[in-house]
Amino acid sequence: MDALYIDDQIFIPIISDYGFKATFGNETNTLFLRRALQALIKSEIPIKKVKFDKNTFEGITQDGRSGIFDLACTDENDNHFIVEMQYGEAPYFVQRMKFYALHKFNAMVKRGKFDYGTLTKIYCVAILANDIPPYSQFHTVANLRNEQGELIDEQLTFITIELDKFTLQEVDCETDLQKLVYTMKTLHTVTQPIQFPKFWDEEWLKVAIDELDSRKMTPDEKASLEILIARNAEAVKAESKKxxxxxxxxxxxxxxxxxxxxxxxxxxxxxxxxxxxxxxxxxxxxxxxxxxx
Structure with missing residues:
Protein backbone atom coordinates (compact mmCIF):
# COMPACT_ATOMS: atom_id res chain seq x y z
CA MET A 1 0.00 0.00 0.00
CA ASP A 2 1.32 3.40 -0.99
CA ALA A 3 0.87 5.81 1.89
CA LEU A 4 2.08 8.85 -0.02
CA TYR A 5 -0.44 11.55 -0.94
CA ILE A 6 -1.31 12.14 -4.60
CA ASP A 7 -2.56 15.54 -5.72
CA ASP A 8 -6.04 14.46 -6.84
CA GLN A 9 -6.83 12.47 -3.69
CA ILE A 10 -9.67 13.75 -1.53
CA PHE A 11 -8.24 12.39 1.71
CA ILE A 12 -4.69 12.31 2.99
CA PRO A 13 -3.57 8.84 4.17
CA ILE A 14 -3.63 8.39 7.92
CA ILE A 15 -0.44 6.36 7.71
CA SER A 16 1.67 9.30 6.60
CA ASP A 17 3.49 11.91 8.61
CA TYR A 18 0.87 14.59 8.02
CA GLY A 19 -2.06 12.22 8.44
CA PHE A 20 -0.70 10.74 11.66
CA LYS A 21 -0.10 14.13 13.23
CA ALA A 22 -3.52 15.43 12.15
CA THR A 23 -5.37 12.46 13.67
CA PHE A 24 -3.48 10.63 16.39
CA GLY A 25 -1.51 13.78 17.22
CA ASN A 26 -4.50 16.16 17.29
CA GLU A 27 -4.10 17.95 20.63
CA THR A 28 -7.13 20.19 20.08
CA ASN A 29 -9.55 17.27 19.92
CA THR A 30 -8.35 13.95 21.34
CA LEU A 31 -11.59 12.00 20.78
CA PHE A 32 -10.17 9.99 17.87
CA LEU A 33 -6.92 9.22 19.69
CA ARG A 34 -8.70 8.10 22.87
CA ARG A 35 -11.18 5.87 21.05
CA ALA A 36 -8.46 4.48 18.77
CA LEU A 37 -6.20 3.58 21.70
CA GLN A 38 -9.10 1.90 23.47
CA ALA A 39 -9.75 -0.15 20.33
CA LEU A 40 -6.09 -1.02 19.80
CA ILE A 41 -5.66 -2.40 23.33
CA LYS A 42 -9.14 -4.02 23.18
CA SER A 43 -10.32 -2.42 26.39
CA GLU A 44 -13.94 -2.15 27.46
CA ILE A 45 -13.09 0.86 29.63
CA PRO A 46 -13.25 4.25 27.85
CA ILE A 47 -10.16 6.45 28.00
CA LYS A 48 -11.41 9.78 29.33
CA LYS A 49 -8.29 11.93 29.03
CA VAL A 50 -4.86 11.84 27.41
CA LYS A 51 -1.82 13.99 28.02
CA PHE A 52 0.81 14.20 25.29
CA ASP A 53 4.35 13.47 26.46
CA LYS A 54 6.18 15.72 24.05
CA ASN A 55 9.68 15.26 25.41
CA THR A 56 9.55 11.59 26.38
CA PHE A 57 11.59 10.48 23.39
CA GLU A 58 13.31 13.71 22.51
CA GLY A 59 15.67 13.17 19.58
CA ILE A 60 14.32 9.73 18.68
CA THR A 61 10.57 10.15 18.27
CA GLN A 62 10.97 11.09 14.63
CA ASP A 63 13.30 8.92 12.61
CA GLY A 64 13.42 10.40 9.14
CA ARG A 65 15.64 7.58 7.93
CA SER A 66 12.97 4.94 8.39
CA GLY A 67 9.77 6.93 7.95
CA ILE A 68 8.58 6.24 11.49
CA PHE A 69 6.66 8.91 13.38
CA ASP A 70 6.02 8.27 17.08
CA LEU A 71 3.57 9.56 19.62
CA ALA A 72 3.76 9.16 23.38
CA CYS A 73 0.88 9.98 25.72
CA THR A 74 -0.55 9.13 29.13
CA ASP A 75 -4.17 8.53 30.14
CA GLU A 76 -6.00 9.61 33.31
CA ASN A 77 -4.78 6.48 35.13
CA ASP A 78 -1.13 7.17 34.22
CA ASN A 79 -1.04 4.31 31.73
CA HIS A 80 1.50 5.05 29.01
CA PHE A 81 0.98 4.67 25.27
CA ILE A 82 3.60 4.73 22.54
CA VAL A 83 2.35 4.63 18.94
CA GLU A 84 4.45 4.10 15.82
CA MET A 85 3.47 4.45 12.18
CA GLN A 86 5.56 2.61 9.60
CA TYR A 87 4.75 2.67 5.89
CA GLY A 88 8.16 1.54 4.66
CA GLU A 89 10.19 -1.56 5.39
CA ALA A 90 10.72 -2.27 9.07
CA PRO A 91 13.24 -5.11 9.47
CA TYR A 92 14.02 -4.17 13.08
CA PHE A 93 10.66 -2.94 14.30
CA VAL A 94 10.55 -5.47 17.18
CA GLN A 95 13.86 -4.19 18.53
CA ARG A 96 12.61 -0.63 18.11
CA MET A 97 9.43 -1.39 20.04
CA LYS A 98 11.43 -2.98 22.86
CA PHE A 99 13.74 0.03 22.95
CA TYR A 100 10.83 2.47 23.28
CA ALA A 101 9.00 0.43 25.90
CA LEU A 102 12.10 -0.19 28.02
CA HIS A 103 13.13 3.44 27.68
CA LYS A 104 9.75 4.40 29.14
CA PHE A 105 10.01 1.71 31.84
CA ASN A 106 13.44 2.95 32.94
CA ALA A 107 12.17 6.53 33.01
CA MET A 108 9.33 5.46 35.34
CA VAL A 109 11.73 3.63 37.67
CA LYS A 110 14.17 6.55 37.87
CA ARG A 111 11.57 9.03 39.11
CA GLY A 112 12.46 8.32 42.71
CA LYS A 113 10.80 6.21 45.36
CA PHE A 114 8.53 3.59 43.84
CA ASP A 115 7.00 0.21 44.36
CA TYR A 116 7.39 -2.31 41.53
CA GLY A 117 3.87 -3.47 42.27
CA THR A 118 2.39 -0.04 41.57
CA LEU A 119 4.04 0.60 38.20
CA THR A 120 1.41 1.56 35.64
CA LYS A 121 1.03 -0.15 32.29
CA ILE A 122 2.96 0.60 29.11
CA TYR A 123 1.36 -0.10 25.76
CA CYS A 124 3.69 -0.03 22.76
CA VAL A 125 1.73 0.01 19.50
CA ALA A 126 3.20 -0.45 16.01
CA ILE A 127 0.98 0.16 12.96
CA LEU A 128 2.63 -1.29 9.86
CA ALA A 129 1.64 -1.00 6.21
CA ASN A 130 3.48 -4.21 5.31
CA ASP A 131 3.51 -7.75 6.66
CA ILE A 132 6.24 -8.36 9.21
CA PRO A 133 5.53 -11.13 11.80
CA PRO A 134 4.80 -14.59 10.31
CA TYR A 135 1.23 -14.72 11.62
CA SER A 136 -2.07 -14.54 9.76
CA GLN A 137 -3.92 -12.18 12.10
CA PHE A 138 -3.75 -8.41 11.47
CA HIS A 139 -3.84 -7.57 15.21
CA THR A 140 -1.28 -9.11 17.56
CA VAL A 141 -0.99 -8.62 21.34
CA ALA A 142 2.18 -9.81 23.10
CA ASN A 143 3.05 -10.02 26.79
CA LEU A 144 5.61 -11.90 28.86
CA ARG A 145 4.47 -15.56 28.91
CA ASN A 146 5.90 -18.97 29.81
CA GLU A 147 6.40 -22.00 27.55
CA GLN A 148 2.75 -22.99 27.95
CA GLY A 149 1.58 -19.54 26.87
CA GLU A 150 0.45 -18.63 30.38
CA LEU A 151 0.61 -14.95 31.25
CA ILE A 152 3.45 -13.97 33.58
CA ASP A 153 3.25 -10.18 33.37
CA GLU A 154 1.16 -7.63 31.46
CA GLN A 155 2.77 -4.42 32.66
CA LEU A 156 4.43 -4.22 29.23
CA THR A 157 2.12 -4.91 26.30
CA PHE A 158 3.24 -4.91 22.66
CA ILE A 159 0.54 -4.46 20.02
CA THR A 160 1.03 -4.79 16.28
CA ILE A 161 -1.36 -3.84 13.47
CA GLU A 162 -0.50 -4.99 9.93
CA LEU A 163 -2.69 -3.29 7.35
CA ASP A 164 -1.82 -5.70 4.53
CA LYS A 165 -3.31 -8.57 6.52
CA PHE A 166 -6.64 -6.80 7.07
CA THR A 167 -9.10 -8.14 4.48
CA LEU A 168 -12.53 -7.37 5.93
CA GLN A 169 -15.02 -5.48 3.79
CA GLU A 170 -17.05 -2.51 4.99
CA VAL A 171 -20.14 -4.59 5.81
CA ASP A 172 -18.06 -6.96 7.95
CA CYS A 173 -16.63 -4.25 10.22
CA GLU A 174 -18.43 -4.35 13.56
CA THR A 175 -15.90 -3.55 16.29
CA ASP A 176 -14.11 -0.23 16.75
CA LEU A 177 -10.81 -1.97 15.97
CA GLN A 178 -12.13 -3.24 12.63
CA LYS A 179 -13.60 0.17 11.78
CA LEU A 180 -10.32 1.88 12.67
CA VAL A 181 -8.13 -0.40 10.57
CA TYR A 182 -10.55 -0.32 7.64
CA THR A 183 -10.46 3.48 7.73
CA MET A 184 -6.68 3.58 7.90
CA LYS A 185 -6.36 1.21 4.96
CA THR A 186 -9.03 2.65 2.64
CA LEU A 187 -9.76 6.31 3.41
CA HIS A 188 -7.23 7.73 0.95
CA THR A 189 -8.65 5.56 -1.86
CA VAL A 190 -12.10 7.17 -1.72
CA THR A 191 -12.91 9.33 -4.74
CA GLN A 192 -16.63 10.00 -4.19
CA PRO A 193 -18.58 10.81 -0.97
CA ILE A 194 -21.14 8.12 -1.90
CA GLN A 195 -18.46 5.55 -1.11
CA PHE A 196 -18.48 6.46 2.58
CA PRO A 197 -19.24 3.58 4.96
CA LYS A 198 -22.03 4.41 7.40
CA PHE A 199 -19.71 4.08 10.37
CA TRP A 200 -17.64 7.01 9.08
CA ASP A 201 -20.43 9.18 10.46
CA GLU A 202 -19.52 8.09 13.98
CA GLU A 203 -18.18 11.14 15.75
CA TRP A 204 -14.75 9.75 16.67
CA LEU A 205 -13.99 8.76 13.08
CA LYS A 206 -15.58 11.88 11.63
CA VAL A 207 -13.19 14.03 13.68
CA ALA A 208 -10.20 12.30 12.06
CA ILE A 209 -11.68 12.19 8.55
CA ASP A 210 -12.42 15.92 8.58
CA GLU A 211 -8.79 16.63 9.45
CA LEU A 212 -7.68 14.62 6.41
CA ASP A 213 -10.05 16.22 3.89
CA SER A 214 -7.77 18.04 1.44
CA ARG A 215 -10.72 20.15 0.23
CA LYS A 216 -10.90 21.86 3.62
CA MET A 217 -7.20 22.71 3.85
CA THR A 218 -5.98 26.30 3.85
CA PRO A 219 -3.20 27.35 1.44
CA ASP A 220 -0.71 27.27 4.34
CA GLU A 221 -1.79 23.76 5.31
CA LYS A 222 -1.43 22.58 1.72
CA ALA A 223 2.05 24.09 1.53
CA SER A 224 2.99 22.35 4.77
CA LEU A 225 1.66 19.07 3.36
CA GLU A 226 3.72 19.40 0.19
CA ILE A 227 6.87 19.99 2.23
CA LEU A 228 6.22 16.90 4.35
CA ILE A 229 5.48 14.79 1.27
CA ALA A 230 8.79 15.76 -0.31
CA ARG A 231 10.65 15.16 2.94
CA ASN A 232 9.06 11.75 3.50
CA ALA A 233 9.71 10.66 -0.09
CA GLU A 234 13.40 11.45 0.29
CA ALA A 235 13.52 9.69 3.66
CA VAL A 236 11.91 6.52 2.29
CA LYS A 237 14.19 6.56 -0.75
CA ALA A 238 17.29 6.94 1.44
CA GLU A 239 16.20 4.18 3.82
CA SER A 240 15.35 1.82 0.96
CA LYS A 241 18.82 2.38 -0.47
CA LYS A 242 20.41 1.65 2.91
Missing amino acids: IKEAREAENLAVKTETIMNALSMGLSIEQSAKLANVSIDFVLSVQRQLTSE
Whole structure:
Protein backbone atom coordinates (compact mmCIF):
# COMPACT_ATOMS: atom_id res chain seq x y z
CA MET A 1 0.00 0.00 0.00
CA ASP A 2 1.32 3.40 -0.99
CA ALA A 3 0.87 5.81 1.89
CA LEU A 4 2.08 8.85 -0.02
CA TYR A 5 -0.44 11.55 -0.94
CA ILE A 6 -1.31 12.14 -4.60
CA ASP A 7 -2.56 15.54 -5.72
CA ASP A 8 -6.04 14.46 -6.84
CA GLN A 9 -6.83 12.47 -3.69
CA ILE A 10 -9.67 13.75 -1.53
CA PHE A 11 -8.24 12.39 1.71
CA ILE A 12 -4.69 12.31 2.99
CA PRO A 13 -3.57 8.84 4.17
CA ILE A 14 -3.63 8.39 7.92
CA ILE A 15 -0.44 6.36 7.71
CA SER A 16 1.67 9.30 6.60
CA ASP A 17 3.49 11.91 8.61
CA TYR A 18 0.87 14.59 8.02
CA GLY A 19 -2.06 12.22 8.44
CA PHE A 20 -0.70 10.74 11.66
CA LYS A 21 -0.10 14.13 13.23
CA ALA A 22 -3.52 15.43 12.15
CA THR A 23 -5.37 12.46 13.67
CA PHE A 24 -3.48 10.63 16.39
CA GLY A 25 -1.51 13.78 17.22
CA ASN A 26 -4.50 16.16 17.29
CA GLU A 27 -4.10 17.95 20.63
CA THR A 28 -7.13 20.19 20.08
CA ASN A 29 -9.55 17.27 19.92
CA THR A 30 -8.35 13.95 21.34
CA LEU A 31 -11.59 12.00 20.78
CA PHE A 32 -10.17 9.99 17.87
CA LEU A 33 -6.92 9.22 19.69
CA ARG A 34 -8.70 8.10 22.87
CA ARG A 35 -11.18 5.87 21.05
CA ALA A 36 -8.46 4.48 18.77
CA LEU A 37 -6.20 3.58 21.70
CA GLN A 38 -9.10 1.90 23.47
CA ALA A 39 -9.75 -0.15 20.33
CA LEU A 40 -6.09 -1.02 19.80
CA ILE A 41 -5.66 -2.40 23.33
CA LYS A 42 -9.14 -4.02 23.18
CA SER A 43 -10.32 -2.42 26.39
CA GLU A 44 -13.94 -2.15 27.46
CA ILE A 45 -13.09 0.86 29.63
CA PRO A 46 -13.25 4.25 27.85
CA ILE A 47 -10.16 6.45 28.00
CA LYS A 48 -11.41 9.78 29.33
CA LYS A 49 -8.29 11.93 29.03
CA VAL A 50 -4.86 11.84 27.41
CA LYS A 51 -1.82 13.99 28.02
CA PHE A 52 0.81 14.20 25.29
CA ASP A 53 4.35 13.47 26.46
CA LYS A 54 6.18 15.72 24.05
CA ASN A 55 9.68 15.26 25.41
CA THR A 56 9.55 11.59 26.38
CA PHE A 57 11.59 10.48 23.39
CA GLU A 58 13.31 13.71 22.51
CA GLY A 59 15.67 13.17 19.58
CA ILE A 60 14.32 9.73 18.68
CA THR A 61 10.57 10.15 18.27
CA GLN A 62 10.97 11.09 14.63
CA ASP A 63 13.30 8.92 12.61
CA GLY A 64 13.42 10.40 9.14
CA ARG A 65 15.64 7.58 7.93
CA SER A 66 12.97 4.94 8.39
CA GLY A 67 9.77 6.93 7.95
CA ILE A 68 8.58 6.24 11.49
CA PHE A 69 6.66 8.91 13.38
CA ASP A 70 6.02 8.27 17.08
CA LEU A 71 3.57 9.56 19.62
CA ALA A 72 3.76 9.16 23.38
CA CYS A 73 0.88 9.98 25.72
CA THR A 74 -0.55 9.13 29.13
CA ASP A 75 -4.17 8.53 30.14
CA GLU A 76 -6.00 9.61 33.31
CA ASN A 77 -4.78 6.48 35.13
CA ASP A 78 -1.13 7.17 34.22
CA ASN A 79 -1.04 4.31 31.73
CA HIS A 80 1.50 5.05 29.01
CA PHE A 81 0.98 4.67 25.27
CA ILE A 82 3.60 4.73 22.54
CA VAL A 83 2.35 4.63 18.94
CA GLU A 84 4.45 4.10 15.82
CA MET A 85 3.47 4.45 12.18
CA GLN A 86 5.56 2.61 9.60
CA TYR A 87 4.75 2.67 5.89
CA GLY A 88 8.16 1.54 4.66
CA GLU A 89 10.19 -1.56 5.39
CA ALA A 90 10.72 -2.27 9.07
CA PRO A 91 13.24 -5.11 9.47
CA TYR A 92 14.02 -4.17 13.08
CA PHE A 93 10.66 -2.94 14.30
CA VAL A 94 10.55 -5.47 17.18
CA GLN A 95 13.86 -4.19 18.53
CA ARG A 96 12.61 -0.63 18.11
CA MET A 97 9.43 -1.39 20.04
CA LYS A 98 11.43 -2.98 22.86
CA PHE A 99 13.74 0.03 22.95
CA TYR A 100 10.83 2.47 23.28
CA ALA A 101 9.00 0.43 25.90
CA LEU A 102 12.10 -0.19 28.02
CA HIS A 103 13.13 3.44 27.68
CA LYS A 104 9.75 4.40 29.14
CA PHE A 105 10.01 1.71 31.84
CA ASN A 106 13.44 2.95 32.94
CA ALA A 107 12.17 6.53 33.01
CA MET A 108 9.33 5.46 35.34
CA VAL A 109 11.73 3.63 37.67
CA LYS A 110 14.17 6.55 37.87
CA ARG A 111 11.57 9.03 39.11
CA GLY A 112 12.46 8.32 42.71
CA LYS A 113 10.80 6.21 45.36
CA PHE A 114 8.53 3.59 43.84
CA ASP A 115 7.00 0.21 44.36
CA TYR A 116 7.39 -2.31 41.53
CA GLY A 117 3.87 -3.47 42.27
CA THR A 118 2.39 -0.04 41.57
CA LEU A 119 4.04 0.60 38.20
CA THR A 120 1.41 1.56 35.64
CA LYS A 121 1.03 -0.15 32.29
CA ILE A 122 2.96 0.60 29.11
CA TYR A 123 1.36 -0.10 25.76
CA CYS A 124 3.69 -0.03 22.76
CA VAL A 125 1.73 0.01 19.50
CA ALA A 126 3.20 -0.45 16.01
CA ILE A 127 0.98 0.16 12.96
CA LEU A 128 2.63 -1.29 9.86
CA ALA A 129 1.64 -1.00 6.21
CA ASN A 130 3.48 -4.21 5.31
CA ASP A 131 3.51 -7.75 6.66
CA ILE A 132 6.24 -8.36 9.21
CA PRO A 133 5.53 -11.13 11.80
CA PRO A 134 4.80 -14.59 10.31
CA TYR A 135 1.23 -14.72 11.62
CA SER A 136 -2.07 -14.54 9.76
CA GLN A 137 -3.92 -12.18 12.10
CA PHE A 138 -3.75 -8.41 11.47
CA HIS A 139 -3.84 -7.57 15.21
CA THR A 140 -1.28 -9.11 17.56
CA VAL A 141 -0.99 -8.62 21.34
CA ALA A 142 2.18 -9.81 23.10
CA ASN A 143 3.05 -10.02 26.79
CA LEU A 144 5.61 -11.90 28.86
CA ARG A 145 4.47 -15.56 28.91
CA ASN A 146 5.90 -18.97 29.81
CA GLU A 147 6.40 -22.00 27.55
CA GLN A 148 2.75 -22.99 27.95
CA GLY A 149 1.58 -19.54 26.87
CA GLU A 150 0.45 -18.63 30.38
CA LEU A 151 0.61 -14.95 31.25
CA ILE A 152 3.45 -13.97 33.58
CA ASP A 153 3.25 -10.18 33.37
CA GLU A 154 1.16 -7.63 31.46
CA GLN A 155 2.77 -4.42 32.66
CA LEU A 156 4.43 -4.22 29.23
CA THR A 157 2.12 -4.91 26.30
CA PHE A 158 3.24 -4.91 22.66
CA ILE A 159 0.54 -4.46 20.02
CA THR A 160 1.03 -4.79 16.28
CA ILE A 161 -1.36 -3.84 13.47
CA GLU A 162 -0.50 -4.99 9.93
CA LEU A 163 -2.69 -3.29 7.35
CA ASP A 164 -1.82 -5.70 4.53
CA LYS A 165 -3.31 -8.57 6.52
CA PHE A 166 -6.64 -6.80 7.07
CA THR A 167 -9.10 -8.14 4.48
CA LEU A 168 -12.53 -7.37 5.93
CA GLN A 169 -15.02 -5.48 3.79
CA GLU A 170 -17.05 -2.51 4.99
CA VAL A 171 -20.14 -4.59 5.81
CA ASP A 172 -18.06 -6.96 7.95
CA CYS A 173 -16.63 -4.25 10.22
CA GLU A 174 -18.43 -4.35 13.56
CA THR A 175 -15.90 -3.55 16.29
CA ASP A 176 -14.11 -0.23 16.75
CA LEU A 177 -10.81 -1.97 15.97
CA GLN A 178 -12.13 -3.24 12.63
CA LYS A 179 -13.60 0.17 11.78
CA LEU A 180 -10.32 1.88 12.67
CA VAL A 181 -8.13 -0.40 10.57
CA TYR A 182 -10.55 -0.32 7.64
CA THR A 183 -10.46 3.48 7.73
CA MET A 184 -6.68 3.58 7.90
CA LYS A 185 -6.36 1.21 4.96
CA THR A 186 -9.03 2.65 2.64
CA LEU A 187 -9.76 6.31 3.41
CA HIS A 188 -7.23 7.73 0.95
CA THR A 189 -8.65 5.56 -1.86
CA VAL A 190 -12.10 7.17 -1.72
CA THR A 191 -12.91 9.33 -4.74
CA GLN A 192 -16.63 10.00 -4.19
CA PRO A 193 -18.58 10.81 -0.97
CA ILE A 194 -21.14 8.12 -1.90
CA GLN A 195 -18.46 5.55 -1.11
CA PHE A 196 -18.48 6.46 2.58
CA PRO A 197 -19.24 3.58 4.96
CA LYS A 198 -22.03 4.41 7.40
CA PHE A 199 -19.71 4.08 10.37
CA TRP A 200 -17.64 7.01 9.08
CA ASP A 201 -20.43 9.18 10.46
CA GLU A 202 -19.52 8.09 13.98
CA GLU A 203 -18.18 11.14 15.75
CA TRP A 204 -14.75 9.75 16.67
CA LEU A 205 -13.99 8.76 13.08
CA LYS A 206 -15.58 11.88 11.63
CA VAL A 207 -13.19 14.03 13.68
CA ALA A 208 -10.20 12.30 12.06
CA ILE A 209 -11.68 12.19 8.55
CA ASP A 210 -12.42 15.92 8.58
CA GLU A 211 -8.79 16.63 9.45
CA LEU A 212 -7.68 14.62 6.41
CA ASP A 213 -10.05 16.22 3.89
CA SER A 214 -7.77 18.04 1.44
CA ARG A 215 -10.72 20.15 0.23
CA LYS A 216 -10.90 21.86 3.62
CA MET A 217 -7.20 22.71 3.85
CA THR A 218 -5.98 26.30 3.85
CA PRO A 219 -3.20 27.35 1.44
CA ASP A 220 -0.71 27.27 4.34
CA GLU A 221 -1.79 23.76 5.31
CA LYS A 222 -1.43 22.58 1.72
CA ALA A 223 2.05 24.09 1.53
CA SER A 224 2.99 22.35 4.77
CA LEU A 225 1.66 19.07 3.36
CA GLU A 226 3.72 19.40 0.19
CA ILE A 227 6.87 19.99 2.23
CA LEU A 228 6.22 16.90 4.35
CA ILE A 229 5.48 14.79 1.27
CA ALA A 230 8.79 15.76 -0.31
CA ARG A 231 10.65 15.16 2.94
CA ASN A 232 9.06 11.75 3.50
CA ALA A 233 9.71 10.66 -0.09
CA GLU A 234 13.40 11.45 0.29
CA ALA A 235 13.52 9.69 3.66
CA VAL A 236 11.91 6.52 2.29
CA LYS A 237 14.19 6.56 -0.75
CA ALA A 238 17.29 6.94 1.44
CA GLU A 239 16.20 4.18 3.82
CA SER A 240 15.35 1.82 0.96
CA LYS A 241 18.82 2.38 -0.47
CA LYS A 242 20.41 1.65 2.91
CA ILE A 243 18.41 -1.55 3.33
CA LYS A 244 19.31 -2.68 -0.20
CA GLU A 245 23.00 -1.99 0.39
CA ALA A 246 22.92 -3.81 3.73
CA ARG A 247 21.30 -6.85 2.15
CA GLU A 248 23.80 -6.87 -0.71
CA ALA A 249 26.68 -6.65 1.77
CA GLU A 250 25.19 -9.50 3.82
CA ASN A 251 24.73 -11.61 0.69
CA LEU A 252 28.32 -10.89 -0.38
CA ALA A 253 29.63 -11.92 3.04
CA VAL A 254 27.69 -15.19 2.92
CA LYS A 255 29.02 -16.03 -0.55
CA THR A 256 32.56 -15.14 0.47
CA GLU A 257 32.36 -17.42 3.50
CA THR A 258 30.92 -20.21 1.34
CA ILE A 259 33.83 -19.93 -1.09
CA MET A 260 36.40 -19.85 1.71
CA ASN A 261 34.94 -23.03 3.19
CA ALA A 262 34.77 -24.70 -0.22
CA LEU A 263 38.39 -23.89 -1.05
CA SER A 264 39.58 -25.01 2.38
CA MET A 265 37.83 -28.34 1.79
CA GLY A 266 39.77 -28.81 -1.44
CA LEU A 267 37.06 -27.98 -3.96
CA SER A 268 38.25 -26.58 -7.26
CA ILE A 269 37.72 -22.98 -8.30
CA GLU A 270 35.00 -24.05 -10.75
CA GLN A 271 33.23 -26.15 -8.11
CA SER A 272 33.40 -23.33 -5.56
CA ALA A 273 31.97 -20.88 -8.07
CA LYS A 274 29.08 -23.20 -8.84
CA LEU A 275 28.41 -23.88 -5.16
CA ALA A 276 28.21 -20.16 -4.28
CA ASN A 277 26.55 -19.20 -7.59
CA VAL A 278 29.25 -16.64 -8.40
CA SER A 279 31.71 -16.02 -11.19
CA ILE A 280 35.15 -17.64 -11.36
CA ASP A 281 36.70 -14.17 -11.12
CA PHE A 282 34.94 -13.68 -7.78
CA VAL A 283 36.33 -16.98 -6.50
CA LEU A 284 39.82 -15.97 -7.65
CA SER A 285 39.51 -12.68 -5.76
CA VAL A 286 38.56 -14.57 -2.57
CA GLN A 287 41.44 -16.97 -3.16
CA ARG A 288 43.87 -14.04 -3.42
CA GLN A 289 42.45 -12.65 -0.21
CA LEU A 290 43.06 -15.98 1.56
CA THR A 291 46.60 -16.13 0.20
CA SER A 292 47.42 -12.61 1.36
CA GLU A 293 46.12 -13.40 4.84
